[in-house]
Amino acid sequence: MVEWTEQERSIITGIFANLSYEEIGPKALVRCLIVYPWTQRYFSSFGNLYNAEAIRGNPNVAAHGIKVLHGLDRAVKNMDNIKATYAELSVLHSEKLHVDPDNFRLLADCLTIEIAAKLGTAFTADTQAAFQKFLAVVVSALGRQYH
Amino acid sequence: MTSLNAKDKNAVKAFWAKVPGNEEKIGADALSRMLAVYPQTKTYFSHWKDLSPGSPQVRKHGKTIVCGVGEAVGKIDNLTAGLLNLSELHAFTLRVDPANFKILSHNLLVVLAIAFPTEFTPEAHVALDKFLASLAGALSEKYR
Numbered sequence: 001m002v003e004w005t006e007q008e009r010s011i012i013t014g015i016f017a018n019l020s021y022e023e024i025g026p027k028a029l030v031r032c033l034i035v036y037p038w039t040q041r042y043f044s045s046f047g048n049l050y051n052a053e054a055i056r057g058n059p060n061v062a063a064h065g066i067k068v069l070h071g072l073d074r075a076v077k078n079m080d081n082i083k084a085t086y087a088e089l090s091v092l093h094s095e096k097l098h099v100d101p102d103n104f105r106l107l108a109d110c111l112t113i114e115i116a117a118k119l120g121t122a123f124t125a126d127t128q129a130a131f132q133k134f135l136a137v138v139v140s141a142l143g144r145q146y147h
Numbered sequence: 148m149t150s151l152n153a154k155d156k157n158a159v160k161a162f163w164a165k166v167p168g169n170e171e172k173i174g175a176d177a178l179s180r181m182l183a184v185y186p187q188t189k190t191y192f193s194h195w196k197d198l199s200p201g202s203p204q205v206r207k208h209g210k211t212i213v214c215g216v217g218e219a220v221g222k223i224d225n226l227t228a229g230l231l232n233l234s235e236l237h238a239f240t241l242r243v244d245p246a247n248f249k250i251l252s253h254n255l256l257v258v259l260a261i262a263f264p265t266e267f268t269p270e271a272h273v274a275l276d277k278f279l280a281s282l283a284g285a286l287s288e289k290y291r
Contacts, residue, residue, distance in 0.1 A: 034269035
């Protein structure tokens with residue numbers, strides 16, 4: 001089981017309490033689709049993803065970014081049992097969506113960059129450590145049910 | 148690993164033009180984050196007295212690294228040839244596991260995102276990510 005210090009818990013809940021989902025969600029997904037273009041393979045039904053401008057302006061991408069970010073809320077509320085919390089979502093991503101779990105890490109890195117850009121110097125090394133630890137646990141949980 | 152096209156090279160050079168004068172600040176921050184977020188990297192610095200963020204050794208080494216990256220920007224048209232000496236250093240003397248190049252690159256990108264939030268667009272990000280990956284490849288050339 002993952003151990004969290006009080007400081008780590010407070011850092012994670014603090015980040016999400018002050019998060020603008022409508023702003024950061026879309027930006028993180030847009031960044032992922034541009035920086036790691038092979039991730040576009042999962043969004044062929046989203047319409048125009050032909051270039052950076054199209055991706056930025058695509059309402060399906062924006063909506064999905066917000067949805068994915070809200071998906072992290074469950075982990076924030078259940079930090080002591082993230083593995084069980086995401087069992088169902090893991091099966092969904094494996095059996096139905098067929099997402100290569102390595103992509104979870106790529107999106108997590110893009111989210112880290114967006115949060116860093118938003119928080120600026122408030123995103124200290126300790127904050128980064130806690131946030132990346134949290135995302136690593138989420139990513140691991142999402143990859144758990146693949147076989 | 149994809150090679151850099153003209154667009155990538157121009158994007159990297161344009162972005163890196165903001166760095167001169169800030170090498171120590173950026174390098175120290177990136178190095179400190181790496182040591183804090185990926186504690187296994189501390190194993191390479193067991194000979195340092197002080198691994199804390201503001202320490203003179205962290206600041207000096209951070210500056211060395213970022214200046215090195217800057218030099219690589221200048222040699223962007225042939226990284227493998229241009230970084231031959233540095234590759235030999237990392238391969239035979241330092242023997243840094245190449246996996247760590249990715250880790251340091253990530254932290255460098257985080258620092259650049261914080262320092263230049265508007266300019267570190269996804270387009271700049273992808274160019275720099277490709278460049279740092281190429282740099283890491285060039286540094287790994289002499290390993291085996």
